[in-house]
Amino acid sequence: MTAEPIGLPAWSAPFAKDRRPDLRRLATLEQIDRTWAFGDARGAGVRIAIVDSGVEADHPAIGGALTRSVRVELRDDEGIIVDDDPVDVVGHGTACASIVHGLAPEAELLSVRVLGPDNRGKGAAFAAGLEWAINEGVAVINLSLSSRSEAMFGLFHELADRAYFAGALLVCAANNVPVASYPSLFASVVSVAAHDVRDPSVWYYNPRPPVEFGAFGLDVDVAWRAGSRIVATGNSFAAPHVAGYAARIRGAHPQATPFEIKTILAATANAPES
Amino acid sequence: MSPDPPDDVDARAEEALGALQAIALRVEIAGRLIPTGGRAVLRSIVDATVTLFGAEAASLALYDAGADRLVFEVAAGTHGEGVVGVSIATDEGVAGYVFSTGQPIALSDVAADRRFGRATAEQTGYVPRSLIAVPLTDDEGTLGVLEVLDKRSEASFDLHDVELASVFARQATIAIRVSRLDRDTASLIRGVLASAAGSTAGDGPGDFDIDAIVAAATRGLHSEDEGALWTVVDTVARLRAADPAQLELVSEILGVLAARAERAADARSRRRAR
Numbered sequence: 001m002t003a004e005p006i007g008l009p010a011w012s013a014p015f016a017k018d019r020r021p022d023l024r025r026l027a028t029l030e031q032i033d034r035t036w037a038f039g040d041a042r043g044a045g046v047r048i049a050i051v052d053s054g055v056e057a058d059h060p061a062i063g064g065a066l067t068r069s070v071r072v073e074l075r076d077d078e079g080i081i082v083d084d085d086p087v088d089v090v091g092h093g094t095a096c097a098s099i100v101h102g103l104a105p106e107a108e109l110l111s112v113r114v115l116g117p118d119n120r121g122k123g124a125a126f127a128a129g130l131e132w133a134i135n136e137g138v139a140v141i142n143l144s145l146s147s148r149s150e151a152m153f154g155l156f157h158e159l160a161d162r163a164y165f166a167g168a169l170l171v172c173a174a175n176n177v178p179v180a181s182y183p184s185l186f187a188s189v190v191s192v193a194a195h196d197v198r199d200p201s202v203w204y205y206n207p208r209p210p211v212e213f214g215a216f217g218l219d220v221d222v223a224w225r226a227g228s229r230i231v232a233t234g235n236s237f238a239a240p241h242v243a244g245y246a247a248r249i250r251g252a253h254p255q256a257t258p259f260e261i262k263t264i265l266a267a268t269a270n271a272p273e274s
Numbered sequence: 275m276s277p278d279p280p281d282d283v284d285a286r287a288e289e290a291l292g293a294l295q296a297i298a299l300r301v302e303i304a305g306r307l308i309p310t311g312g313r314a315v316l317r318s319i320v321d322a323t324v325t326l327f328g329a330e331a332a333s334l335a336l337y338d339a340g341a342d343r344l345v346f347e348v349a350a351g352t353h354g355e356g357v358v359g360v361s362i363a364t365d366e367g368v369a370g371y372v373f374s375t376g377q378p379i380a381l382s383d384v385a386a387d388r389r390f391g392r393a394t395a396e397q398t399g400y401v402p403r404s405l406i407a408v409p410l411t412d413d414e415g416t417l418g419v420l421e422v423l424d425k426r427s428e429a430s431f432d433l434h435d436v437e438l439a440s441v442f443a444r445q446a447t448i449a450i451r452v453s454r455l456d457r458d459t460a461s462l463i464r465g466v467l468a469s470a471a472g473s474t475a476g477d478g479p480g481d482f483d484i485d486a487i488v489a490a491a492t493r494g495l496h497s498e499d500e501g502a503l504w505t506v507v508d509t510v511a512r513l514r515a516a517d518p519a520q521l522e523l524v525s526e527i528l529g530v531l532a533a534r535a536e537r538a539a540d541a542r543s544r545r546r547a548r
Contacts, residue, residue, distance in 0.1 A: 053371055090371040092379070115365040115374045122374055145375035148411070176378045176440040177411070194433055218433055219382065233380035234436060 026260055032267040038248035043104025045254060046247045048140045049133035050100070050240075051126070052093030055111035057086030061098035061223035063105060070132065071113035072125040079128020084113055091225035095232060096142055096240040098223035103200070103244025107251065110138060114145075123152040127159060130183075134163045139250045142243040144173040144236030146181035156182040164188040169246050169258040173239040174211040185210045190246070190262055194218055194238040203242060205269035213265065215241040313348070315453040319446040320350035323422055326442060327435065330402070330424035333357045334410070335369050336450075337418050344369055344418060354423065356399035368407050369419040376416055378408040378440050382430030404430045408439045412447040420446060 008016055014023065027036060047067075057066045071084035088094045088111075097109050114122070114129040126147055133141045141163065147156060160183040163170050172184035174193045184191050191210055194217025195202070204214040217238030224230045242265065249261050256264070316334055323332035331351030335344040338361070345361040364370050372379055382404035402423040410417040420443045425431055431439075 053365070089366050090368070092371050115371065145377050148376060148415075173377060175376065176408075176437055177444055179411075179413070181376070196433055219430055230381050231383040231430065233382070233431060233433060234378055236375075236377050236379065 024255065026263065029267050032264055034268045037264050037268045038245065038252045041248045041252035043107030043244075043247040043251045046104065046107040046140065046251045047110060047136070047138040048100055048104070048107050048142060048243060048247050049110045049112055049136065049138045050093055050097045051112045051114055051129050051133060051141060051143050052096055052145065053090035053115045054084065054088035054093045054113040055086060055097040055109060056088045056094045056223070056225060056227070059094055059098065059223050059227055061101065061229070062094065062109070063101055065101050065105070065107065066097065066109045066111060069111040069113070070129075072128045072132075074125055077124055079125045079131075081128065081132045084111070086111065088113075088225050090115065091223075091228070091230070092144065092236065095220075095222035095224055095230075095237065096144055096243075099200075099220065099237065099240035100142060100244045100247065103241065104247035104251065107247045110136065123147040123149045127152065127155050130156075130159050130163075134159065134166050134168050137166070138168055140169050140171060140243050140246050142171050142240050143184070144239055146172060146175055146184040148175075148179060148181050150180070153182055157186060159183065160186045160188050164258050167257055169250075169261050171239050171243040171246060173235040176235060188258065190242055190265065192217075192239040192242050193235045194233070200241055202270050203245070203265070204272070205266040212262075213242055213269070214238070217241075315449050316348040317350070319420070319449065320348050320354070323420065323439075323442065324350045327406075327422050327431075327439070328426045329422045330354075330426060331400075332423065333421045334446075335362075335373075335419045335421075336410075337364070337373065337416070344373055347418075351423070353400045353402070368405070369421065372407040372409050373416060373419050376409045376411055378406065378436050380404070380406045380431040380436050404428075406431045406436055406439045408436070408443040410443050410447040410450065412444055412451065414451065417447055417450055 013019060026032075054071070055062060055066050055069065057064075057069070066086055069084040069086040070081050072079040073082050074080070093111060093113070097111070100107065101109065110133070112129040112133055114126045126145065130141065130143070160170060170183060170189040172189045172191050174184050174191050175181040183189050187209070190213055192213045192215050193211045195204060195214035196218055197216070198218060200216045200220075202216060206212050206214060215238040217235055218233050219231050220233070220237045221229060222232050222237060224232075246261050246265065249264050250256055253260070253264075316336075320332040320334050323329065329351065331349060331354030333346050333349040333354050335346045337343075338345050341361065342364060343361045344364055346357045346359065349355050349358050362370055364374055368379060368381065371377070384402055384405060400423075404424055406422045408420050410420055420439065422431070422435075422439055425435070
């Protein structure tokens, strides 16, 4: 048995001489380009949760990538996860999934349906769905919705931290109106708004938080309910583009943490004046 | 057994009745000043929406907490009327999604895909080419959804439209909330009375005549000795409904009358001085 180095407190142990081989260092920012970041990786080995209105499994744009569907049921204001039919009563979740699948076709999709008929409990349902996805150990969680409830601030903050430490990158659509919304405005998440360039491969990094990324969200051709397609605009269609690229990065770098993926996304963003 | 002597209870009841009468008076005045109440506010919102966006139609759905559904209350524009009265689940359709998530969406080419259009047409008799749906949200929460249909000048709505609609909806929400306050005050009085009756009657609210208390609180509102007050209130109400040209005329007449009254007063004081 190896004794812990004397004189180093617990948080310092990972940096002791005999443990230092376990540490890692990202490439320098100059070395990081899109070829390094994901190259030909198409998301193989990566699981992505779509926390939304459900995903239509047999939609041609989903390509059979959906492997599990759950939904949240509220019992006494507590969210319980139950298995769900792979359906989408709105179309929005299928739209987000189709964007992610288009960019990372080899990634596995999980659907967490959090839109329930009971409006009062929607914050609780949303939190329960998010918690389930974190516990499932997925690499990327796409959230096109947020809660404005001040009462939920603490819970969402805790969940955002848990996701970060568990290695799950939260990709959140920013709200259109500049009001408090959680978790999209927390520092640990990737918060995304739409830009006005009609190109899915263009994303920008904004060094002025809270909304640090801009992605394709204007007139996006997306899958919708009942096997249909429509053209959609909004921040909630920009977030899945970033989620898709995050999945490809994670596929190419399976050990990458949320912090590292966010850094790589910033380093590979389009040049400000391109 | 009641801990208070009966005299004390009577004094408190007297005081409460006095307060209720004062509230009832204010509600009556507010009701006369805004004769058409909430409906007029909703109508002005959809009318303004059509003008603001150069849209073919606009509609507004409010959340009915009792039924847990969204109900389309008003619409403007030639194609909008068919939706009035339609109610949808809060987790269904574009309006349900926007209401549940607070996330605005813009869609176009909606009619191009018949699978999408059919479901909409069955409910409203009209399928738009493009639409924006934004939540009616303020700091207090979400009241419903505002939809803008078919921008006349463009095939679809852009990001600026989504933002403008979101900001406009926020203002509209505040207006709706203010108009509701007036309406809700009456039911609030009933609620307070019911709970007061429940706490003092001992055997529950059932054996307490709420209508008798409401009658006592509103007694005298229409009595002749207050006639002058109601004449003023009704006159102000008519003035509020008048168009600006009429108001200007009235203002000029009042100005002339005031000047004449001043001259008369001056003349009287000069006569007294002599």
